[in-house]
Amino acid sequence: MKASAPALDTLFLAGPISYDGLLVQCAGxxxxxxxxxxxxxxxDYHDPATPILAASLPRRMPGYRALGFTRT
Known part of the structure; x- marks a missing residue:
């Protein structure tokens, strides 16, 4: 049986995810x-002073836009 939690409405992302497929899975x-x-x-938490975290946010932005999220 596949686990599902459709009632979830908030994601706190604090890792250096940049692969679109993983972002789609998490945000989905x-x-x-x-x-x-x-x-x-x-x-989406990122730290401009930490190179890997600073670099991963711009890579995620196209994925967020494709999913319909806007930056606030």
Whole structure:
């Protein structure tokens, strides 16, 4: 049986993910429709002073845009 958690509405991303497939998998869990869910949020933590973390955010931005997220 495949595990699913459609009621999740918030993702806190604090790692250097840059592969689109993994981003889609992680963020996809919070954008799934569920009764009573009107909003999905991703909080993406990055550190401009840490090279690997600073470099991974720009690589994720096209994936976020493709999933319909906007930067605030």
């Amino acid at each position: 869990r919070v954008i799934r429709a569920a009764p009573g869910k009107d909003l999905a949020e991703v909080h």
